[in-house]
Amino acid sequence: MKISVNVNGSAQENDVEARTLLVNYLRDELGLTGTKIGCDTSQCGACTVHMDGKALKSCTCLAVQADGCDITTIEGLAQNGDLHPMQQSFWDNHGLQCGFCTPGMIMTTTALLADNPNPDEDEIRHGLEGNLCRCTGYHNIVKAVAAVAQAGGD
Amino acid sequence: MAVVGKAVKRKEDPRLITGEARYLEDIKLPGMTHIAILRSPHAHANIVSINSERAAAVPGVIGVFTGQDFMDVNPLPCPWPAGGVDNNLNTPRALEVEKVTHVGAGVAVVVAEDRATAQDAVELVDVEWEVLPAVTDAEEATFDGAPQLHENAPNNVCMEWDCGDQSGTDAALGSSDVVVKQRLRNQRLIPTPMETRGCIAQHEAVNGEYTIWMTSQAPHVHRLLFTAFIFGVPENKVRVISPQIGGGFGAKIFMYPEYVLTTALSKKVGRPVKWVETRSENYIATTHGRDHVTDVEVGANRDGTITGLKVRTYANLGGTLSTVAPGIPTTLYGRMLSGAYKLPNIYCHVTGVYTNTGMVDAYRGAGRPEATYVVERAVDLVASELGMDPVEVRRKNFVPADSFPYEPSGNLLNGLSYDSGNYDKALDMALEMTGYEDFRAEQAAARAEGRYLGIGLSTYIEICGIAPSAWMFGEGWGAALWESANVRMHITGDVVVTSGSQSHGQGHETSIAQLVADELGVSMDQVHVQHSDTLGTPFGYGTYGSRSTAVGGVAVWRSLQRIKEKARAIAAHEFEANVDDVEYVVNDEGVGVVQVKGSPDQSKVVGEFMGIATSAAGGWDLPGDMEPFLDETAYYDPPDCTYPFGTHICIVEVDAETGNVGIKRYIAVDDVGKVINPMIVDGQVHGGIAQGVAQALWEGAQYDENGQLVSGSMMDYAIPRADLLPSFELGRTETPSPNNPLGVKGAGETGTIAATPAVVNAVVDALSHLNVRHIDMPLTPSRVWETIQSRSNGGNS
Structure with a gap:
């Protein structure tokens, strides 16, 4: 099936199988491998991207459902070589170790702050419920998100 | 500008936060084929026949293979047959041939042009099974009449192992004022790194060389196992590359059937072969951890002095042995049972048992969390029995700060000694941060209102920086455990470090660079740490056991000393001075120079173009x-291990109505020796605490009576979420290790080792007024609620 998707500001036209998931389309068709696959039950959140500005687990969506949509992946977050404030904050606050959950974490938390620019710790932690990290105990992820919120987001 | 001891941001992060890092799943090779593995749905069964005709006929399928096709490939090795038993080691093959002993064992494989085709076709492979009765509990598996897994292991016993002083301990327990007995279950855990395992293998027929990309914490060890043990080819025929790795926690140390299968297939089909584990496969086919049933007896006198500790453990090893499985519940467990205490008598007897479950091997902490759980629960049981404060009992029995090096009684450590420590100091700091006395008052007030607050301590030690090679050889380990490193300063002054250790999230590229920058007087940007490719790095045993800095870092440090010596000799020649008069100094700007002593005008920068x-x-x-x-x-090769220690304190509130345990505060004071990067060390502690807390409260692999893993997905296995955990309050004392020139000890496992008993002790403390003495993990709401209900009805436990 033919689809037209705007991915990281670039118009894409592709012919995909009906069963292709959005995450596989992004990774295998477009070569955007920054988006990760960490489970097969939509628990881990490593595949989180933005669809029309909202966070979405790209394993829960067929590529054909993205037809006509704007998709942003981790590769599209930095602008003109400048890191997004959330990327910078994860770096500054040691919000990552192995880095596998990190793209999903960053996409989720940027969307979280778009919805709620001034979350308290509890709200940040609840906002991260759909993303699993096995390295950090979430401590520094929460700190990284709070730091961006405190600085006034993006 | 010294950088050691500073929270330097990680050099590896830019590629990770932008999605540029290349993990195994991100690698594509021209002509690459894909596989799907048919895994046993039964825990215990004979393979009667396999018919692959329907699968082979699917368009896009290149071949279908069974175990018979790999009889020229050796079974996987088990190079740590601890316990001295080696005639009943049962290890997996690339694919099983006659029978399976756990759900998930591979019996056939489909190779296809793409993964979806392989997955579709593997469902068409027909297997006729003869299903056998299964046993999943380690102790029950030893009973007469239990299903027998392997002919060479009567009563399913793999090994019997003991340490310490049996008769002395029995005598001590017999003459103690009190003896407390308790059965403790240390439940099975599933490591669950966020990245599953995977392997890509390429075979070049013209020269017989394999290139293997794999999710490995120990690429050189994997090459060693491939070459010397499995394929019988020399080292130069196998190159192992570990790309960016998404966490391991021990599970990526080992050789697995899928790696052997993928590699063997690359030769068979003459094209690159890729296998990436699904999360469902990860739960059933990657190693698990822990799974002990332990009876502990601890004796004490009325004043709180512990007189003896006797430990009897059944360790579940799974249906077949993983790479170092027997070493975990023996050397890394029994030898740690003195904990932070000067115990006069200790004895431990372990039976390692085959059951119809997945393989069990090292998971973060590996034996040491199990030992710490036994010791720290035992100390609390003594305190409870004597009506003493758990802090007081701990202080009474601590190894005193002036007793180091300390050798535990009964030759428990088989010749090694605790290196350094000040256990009271860490405890004092943690109590101060907690406000211990104030909490006890708050707890009493809360109880009066019907609220159950509790506090738990864990004053742990651990063994890190493993280990002296000769000592490990004596423990049955069939190799060594030294590390090596190469340091090269290029013509421009930039420094390349190649190391045999491997980083899968620990930040070696940063902390090793800090060490180099300070020692040589170059900038962090000038140092490049390379690892994880057997072509181009010196041999190393890999990253686990909190050993990368304490062993690998020292190899780097030694190389740096030699670089400095040579720089001095070159400078002496240029200055026409005696080499003894030339010194290598790092100046106030952090720049390394060689200069004539007392004549700083005769000096030259080392690490720059046109420098030395x-x-x-x-x-x-x-x-x-x-x-x-x-x-x-x-x-x-270290002379001894290193022995980090500390105090963790957890405060919980148990909901009396629901049994839910909420963590109100978590305080951790760790002493990991000298710290190179406090930000990285704190991060290691945070993650470790989360995993340790999760064992206490939520995680647990569950098998049903038929050996089916019912906690086999992220929906069923309780990985902690952000909303379940608090922010952690960390403190640190710093007692250098005298065992290495860096004074470092190791920080990767402290959190996991310390946290679990701290949380359980806190919950038991919260319910102590109900005469609760112990609850087995995980302390789920239902289990806690049932305990409260039974006590409220006048029961005891």
Whole structure:
């Protein structure tokens, strides 16, 4: 099936199988491998991207459902070589170790702050419920998100 | 500007936060094929027949293979047959041939042009099974009449192992004022790194060389196992590359059937072969951890002095043995049972048992969390029995700060000794941060209102920086455990470090660079740490056991000393001075210079273009017969292990109505020796605490009576979420290890080792007024609620 998707500001036209998931389309068709696959039950959140500005687990969506949509992946977050404030904050606050959950974490938390620019710790932690990290105990992820919120987001 | 001891941001992060890092799943090779593995749905069954005709006929399928096709490939090795038993080691093959002993064992494989085709086709492979009765509990498996897994292991016993002083301990328990007995279950855990396992293998027929990309914490060890044990080819025929790795926690140390299968298939089909584990496969086919049933007896006198500790453990090893499975519940468990305490008598007897479950091997902490759980629960049981404060009992029995090096009684450590420590100091700091006395008052007030607050301590030690090779050999380990490193300063002054250890999230590229920057006087940007490719790095045993800095870091340090010696000799030649008069100093700007002592005007920068680096690399004018280049390799085999310690304190509130345990505060004071990067060390502690807390409260692999893993997905296995955990309050004391020149001990496992008993002790403390003495993990709401209900009805436990 033919689809037209705007991915990281670039118009894409592709012919995909009906069963292709959005995450596989992004990774295998477009070569955007920054988006990760960490489970097969939509628990881990490593595949989180933005669809029309909202966070979405790209394993829960067929590529054909993205037809006509704007998709942003981790590769599209930095602008003109400048890191997004959330990327910078994860770096500054040691919000990552192995880095596998990190793209999903960053996409989720940027969307979280778009919805709620001034979350308290509890709200940040609840906002991260759909993303699993096995390295950090979430401590520094929460700190990284709070730091961006405190600085006034993006 | 010294950088050691500073929270330097990680060099590896830019590629990770932008999605540029290449993990195994991100690698594609031209002509690459994909596989799907048919796994046993039964825990215990004979393979009667396999018919692959329907699968082979699917368009896009290149071939279908069974275990019979790999009889020329050796079974996987088990190089740590601890316990001295080696005639009943049962390890997996690339694919099982006659029978399976756990759900998930591979019996057939489909190779296809793409993964979806392979997955579709593997469902068409027909297997006729003869299903056998299964047993999943380690103790029950030893009973007469239990299903027998392997002919060479009667009563399913793999090994019997003991340590310490049996008769002395029995005598001590017999003459103690009190003896407390308790059965403790340390439940099975599933490591669950966020990245599953995977392997890509390419075979070049023209020269017989394999290149294997794999999710490995120990690429050199994997190559060693492939070459010497499995395929019987020399080292130069196998190159192992570990790309960016998404966490391991022990599970990626080992050789697995899928790696052997993928590699063997690359030769069979003559094209690259890729296998990436699904999360469902990860739960059933990647190693698990823990799974002990332990009876503990602890004796004490009325004043709180512990007189003896007797431990009897059944360790579940799974249906077949993983790479170092027997070493975990023996050496890394029994030898740690003195904990932070001067115990006069200790004895431990372990039975390692085969059951119809997945393989069990090292998971973060590996034996040491199990030992710490036994010791720290035992101390609390003594306190409860004697009506003493758990803090007081701990202080009473601590190894005193002036007793180091300390050798535990009964030759428990088989010749090794605790290196250094000040256990009271860490405890004092943690109590101060907690406000311990205030909490006890708050707890009493809360109880009066019907609220159940509790506090739990864990004053742990651990064994890190494993280990002296000769000592490990004596423990049955069939290799060594030294590390090596090469340091080269290039003509421009930039420094490349190659190391045999491997980083899968720990930040070696940063902390090793800090060490180099300070020692040589170069900038962090000038240091490049390379690892994880057997082509181009010196041999190393890999990253686990909190050993990368304490062993691998020292190998780097030794190389740096040799670089500095050579730089001095070159400078002496250029200055026409005696080498003894030339010193290597790092100036106030952090720049390394060689200079004539007392004549700083006669000096030269080392790490810059046209500096000593250039003199050495150019080689135009070197003293005597000196070889060009600053390029040094060093090996380091530690004389002893390192022994971090600390105090963790957890405060919980148990909901009396629901049994839910909420963590109100978590305080951790760790002493990991000298700290190179406090930000990285704190991060290791945070993650470790989360995993340790999760064992206490939520995680647990569950098998049903038929050996089906019912906690086999992220929906069913309780990985902690952000909303379940608090922010952690960390403190640190710093007692250098005298066992290595860096004074470092190791920080990767402290959190996991310390946290679990702290949380359980806190919950038991919260319910102590109900006469609760112990609850087995995980302390789920239902289990806690049932305990409260039974006590409220007048029961005891």
